Amino acid sequence: MTTKPTAISKASTVDKSSRPLLTVVLAAGKGTRMKSDIPKVMHHVAGRSLLGHVLALAAEAGTEATAVVVGPDMPTVRAELAMRAPSASVFEQTLQRGTADALLATRACLAAHAGDVLVVFADTPLITADTVRRLVAALDQGAEVAVLGFHAKDPTGYGRLVTDGLLTDGVANLVAIREHKDATPTERQIDFCNSGVMAFRTPDLLSVLDEIGTNNASAEFYLTDAIAIMRKQGRRAVAVAGLEEEMLGVNTRAHLAMAESLFQRRARAYAMAEGATLVDPDTVWFAYDTVVGRDVLIEPNVFFGPGVTVADRAVIHANSHLTGSVLEAGAEIGPFARLRPGTRIGAGAKIGNFVEVKNAHFESGAKASHLAYIGDARVGAKANIGAGTIFCNYDGFFKHKTDVGAGAFIGSNSSLVAPLRIGDGAFVASGSVITKNVEANSLALARAVQESRPGWAAKFRALMASRKNKR
Ligand code: UD1
Ligand code: CA
Numbered sequence: 001m002t003t004k005p006t007a008i009s010k011a012s013t014v015d016k017s018s019r020p021l022l023t024v025v026l027a028a029g030k031g032t033r034m035k036s037d038i039p040k041v042m043h044h045v046a047g048r049s050l051l052g053h054v055l056a057l058a059a060e061a062g063t064e065a066t067a068v069v070v071g072p073d074m075p076t077v078r079a080e081l082a083m084r085a086p087s088a089s090v091f092e093q094t095l096q097r098g099t100a101d102a103l104l105a106t107r108a109c110l111a112a113h114a115g116d117v118l119v120v121f122a123d124t125p126l127i128t129a130d131t132v133r134r135l136v137a138a139l140d141q142g143a144e145v146a147v148l149g150f151h152a153k154d155p156t157g158y159g160r161l162v163t164d165g166l167l168t169d170g171v172a173n174l175v176a177i178r179e180h181k182d183a184t185p186t187e188r189q190i191d192f193c194n195s196g197v198m199a200f201r202t203p204d205l206l207s208v209l210d211e212i213g214t215n216n217a218s219a220e221f222y223l224t225d226a227i228a229i230m231r232k233q234g235r236r237a238v239a240v241a242g243l244e245e246e247m248l249g250v251n252t253r254a255h256l257a258m259a260e261s262l263f264q265r266r267a268r269a270y271a272m273a274e275g276a277t278l279v280d281p282d283t284v285w286f287a288y289d290t291v292v293g294r295d296v297l298i299e300p301n302v303f304f305g306p307g308v309t310v311a312d313r314a315v316i317h318a319n320s321h322l323t324g325s326v327l328e329a330g331a332e333i334g335p336f337a338r339l340r341p342g343t344r345i346g347a348g349a350k351i352g353n354f355v356e357v358k359n360a361h362f363e364s365g366a367k368a369s370h371l372a373y374i375g376d377a378r379v380g381a382k383a384n385i386g387a388g389t390i391f392c393n394y395d396g397f398f399k400h401k402t403d404v405g406a407g408a409f410i411g412s413n414s415s416l417v418a419p420l421r422i423g424d425g426a427f428v429a430s431g432s433v434i435t436k437n438v439e440a441n442s443l444a445l446a447r448a449v450q451e452s453r454p455g456w457a458a459k460f461r462a463l464m465a466s467r468k469n470k471r
Pocket of ligand 2: 121123249250251
């Protein structure tokens with residue numbers, strides 16, 4: 001099944017083709033229709049940039065080398081590349097003169113490469129590695145170029161694949177690609193569209209690209225013109241059909257929302273297929289890398305940011321928000337829990353409503369059931385954090401750690417001022433402000449001592465009532 005998400009799936013096995021594969025990712029376009037101050041490919045789907053999705057695709061599809069074409073003044077794109085694909089070569093396309101011009105920005109790399117070349121646009125985040133492998137495999141049947149196509153419900157804006165003959169096993173002879181703007185009314189009736197992914201087994205690819213001109217409606221160098229040029233030279237070009245749900249190209253904010261929605265549909269289906277219960281799947285939002293185990297229960301309105309792993313049998317109650325956290329087997333959180341990066345909730349540990357946890361390890365069976373902030377801490381096994389407890393981890397300049405021993409009991413509404421150690425089995429009286437370490441098995445009491453005045457209330461009421469009567 002090709003709908004398997006790259007997201008919450010385990011990485012699928014790499015099946016390298018016999019020839020070295022160079023993947024070129026085109027990411028230089030400004031994406032003006034996004035009306036954004038950030039480059040289009042840095043917009044996110046499921047917590048990862050569009051570019052990040054495509055880089056992961058290249059790696060999963062078994063590429064030997066990756067080259068990325070960026071525009072000038074795109075520091076955020078370069079930073080993303082440094083983080084997600086440090087071994088990729090980066091090329092700059094000075095003026096955005098079209099997709100063929102972008103590919104030519106990698107001229108030195110193409111000239112040095114003896115093998116297949118895969119071209120992928122950085123604005124198509126949903127394509128799967130299985131689909132790309134199927135495309136590259138089509139070259140083994142004697143085609144010099146294979147283009148990944150799809151049948152679009154609404155083909156507006158996409159390049160149309162002009163084929164001769166019928167699709168056989170999802171493959172057709174390709175004659176030309178006609179861009180939407182340049183297509184005749186008859187060509188616009190074609191619903192078979194170009195996804196943008198092309199695989200070349202073309203030793204003289206550079207000379208083909210050099211023949212591409214700008215005689216079209218956009219006055220751009222269209223990479224898609226390579227097909228007609230190669231066909232004229234008697235070379236074989238094919239189109240390989242894939243699923244529309246993978247092929248969406250993001251040109252607008254509406255497309256971005258569609259890509260998110262398609263991604264989520266896939267991720268929800270995958271989580272359920274792997275044995276998780278989603279009470280209301282449409283209200284659970286996964287990140288690209290969320291890992292969910294078996295017999296996990298996820299109630300409605302749960303949001304996963306990047307970096308969350310949920311082990312078997314964990315329970316996430318409604319309206320919880322998790323990022324960068326691990327839930328061990330049988331852990332339970334929420335409703336209304338917030339887990340921030342660096343959090344680990346041990347087996348059978350429990351985080352209740354309106355509890356925020358950041359960079360803290362709850363060992364097995366530890367609990368914070370209501371209304372608390374726990375930051376930069378270890379909470380030992382079976383310790384109990386009472387309602388209203390605040391771990392005061394920040395002094396305005398530095399963050400400090402709190403260590404709560406196993407079986408300790410922190411009374412409600414206490415402030416634990418870090419750096420601090422609370423020994424195993426210690427008690428902290430509720431309402432305490434604890435600034436000094438607490439010995440194991442001792443009681444720490446740090447609040448005003450209670451005074452009692454018998455009969456005071458009755459006297460006070462009588463006095464006040466007589467004053468009021470005199471007015
Ligand atoms: C392109 C294809 C179209 C296809 C569609 C699929 C061409 C001419 N058209 O159209 O056939 O159906 O994608 O989504 O190839 N880019 C550069 N430099 C440039 C121009 C673009 O790097 O000078 C990059 C963009 O960042 C983007 C990709 O190439 O990632 C595609 O460019 P875009 O302008 O989005 O092309 P479409 O009009 O969507
Ligand atoms: Ca596009």
